[in-house]
Amino acid sequence: MLNKQITDFNENLIGLRDFVELIDPFLTEKFEEHDKHIQPIILSAMLKEVLSNGEKIEDEDKEKFVEFQEKIEKELDKKYKEIPEVKFDKKENQEGKGFSISISNSNNEISKHLENAQKNKEHIELLYTNSLISALSSVEWFFSQLLHFYYDKHPESAGVQKRTMTLTELKTFGTIEDAEKYLIDVKIDEILRGNFESWINLLKSELSLGLGYLKDIKEELIEVYQRRNLFVHNGGIVNSIYLSKVSENQRKGISLNDKLSVNKSYLDNAICKLQKAFILIGAELWKKLNPEDITRGEILGDIVYENLIHSRWDICEGLCFFSLKDAQINPVDKVIAQINYWLCKKELDDYKSIEKDINKADFSDKKEIFQLGLFALRGETEKVLNMLPIVLETNQTNIERLEEFPILKEFRETEEYKTFKKESKFFKEENKEVITPEIVEKE
Structure with a gap:
């Protein structure tokens, strides 16, 4: 059914995450290499600013500040012939009140570190920004695959019977089926040109999906799409379209002509929300088209386990909840989904609701x-x-999985487990076969 499309989509986003995790440390190291020369200068200037602006400071703390500032300044005097001037300008940013920092270019060595640190910072921001754009490209590809799958089976839903073609266009097709496929492609291309809100409306009206799982994250996903549009079409500068499409609670502190950026936290959250939302859309469409297909539970279970390993509790909670509500799921898959759902709720600090x-x-x-x-x-x-x-003796799992299962994380930190590892014969037999690679194994 839709197992390949869903699996490929999940792998695409995991691959994107892996790419970011590979490149990010290298760029961060380069940035820190230059930034470590700049930070003492900024810190010294900040301490001076605090001590001279008349703020009330306890005498004991003030002495410590003065002593610390003088120590830093002595170190800087030894290192540089001339310490550049630092200026602080108060301003409003997305998080509220803040300030910008400017450093004079009087010291060539510091100027080079400043220039390189700025370049490296821009490279990091570019990595996150392009990764966000790439993530949404993967989403659009997946969404188009879902639409093709549905309209190929239900061409009448695409409204191709009402569309007209010129004689010249008809001559380019060998069969009526080819012409029909072309019209479906045109329909899907038109859909993809729309916005996220129009996608939701189409999924509800034409594909009759419920999409209840989008309720709490809809506004957040709209903001992600609109932010991507700013980077692609407006250099990341906030315009009136962004302000009109994005709800106020998703754009606090953001004003017209502000330049937006993407940090690691934003990127991680955006990918998680997109991954969860669109895998569930694919799963719901699969359930609608073929409710009896029991492989749906297996595919979702595999995706859940892969994401549990990386502590993506929000994604896994949503997928497990979907499986629990799927009447056709294999009973063993349902037990696995139940245990993993409870684990996710516990890790999301919502243990009381399931206790x-x-x-x-x-x-x-x-x-x-x-x-x-x-x-x-x-x-x-x-x-x-x-x-x-018992579970090790009967090969229901093995040592490798035992050391990996997220559900056993707390247990692995106990002294009892450490003692078990030292005394147990099983840790000398780590190459035993395991039956299946899931969070809790099944026959």
Whole structure:
């Protein structure tokens, strides 16, 4: 069904993350190499500013500030013949009140460090900005794949019967099917030219999807799309379109003609929200077209595990919740989804909402690996220790997975587990076969 499209989309975004993680440390190291020469100068100037602007400072703290500032200045005097002047200009930014810093170019050595630090900072920002654009390109590709899949099966929904073609256009096609495919391509191209809001309206009206999972993140996704449009079409400068499309709570402190940027936190959050939203859109369409297909649970389970390893709890919570509401999911996949859903809620500091369900859950009729997961969620260390030899002896998991399972993270930090590792025979047999590679293994 849609397993390949969903899997490829997930892999595309994971690959993009891996690329950022590979390049980012290199660029950051280059920036810090030059920035370390600039920061003492800024710190010294800031201390001077604080001490001279008349702010109330306790005598004891003031002495420490003076002593620290003098120490830094002595070090700078030894290092540089001339210390450049630093100026602070108060201004409003996206986070509220702040200030900008300017440093005079009187010292050639410092000027070079300033120039290189600025270039490296721009390179880092460019990495994040281009990665955001690339992420949304992957989303558009995936969305087009979903539309092609649906309209190829239901061409009447694309409205191709009402479209007209010239005789010249018709002559370029070998068959009626080719002409129909062309009209579907035109329809999808028109859809992709629209905005995120129009996509949502189309998914609801023409594909009859519910999209309830988009309710809490819709405004955030709109902002991500509009920010991308600013980078592609307006150099990142805020225009009236951005201000009219983005809700006020998503653009606090942002004004007309501001220049926006993308930092690592923003990029990570945007990719997570896009990944969660569009995998769920694909899963819902799959469920609509083929509700009996049990492989849907397996595919979502694999994606959940891959993202659990990287602590992407929000993505996994949404996918697990979807699986739990899927009536056709394999019972084993449903148990896995339930355990992982509870884990996500716990990691998202929402344990109270599921505590009763976890405490009353009875997995005594289920495989030991599932019982192990439940005991770990409850923090029942002794029961986990008693269950470990069973799941390892019966090859329900292996040492490699045991060391990797997110659900066992807290348990692995206990002294009991450290003792188990020292005394257990299983850590001498790490090459044993494992049945399946999921968070909790299944037959």
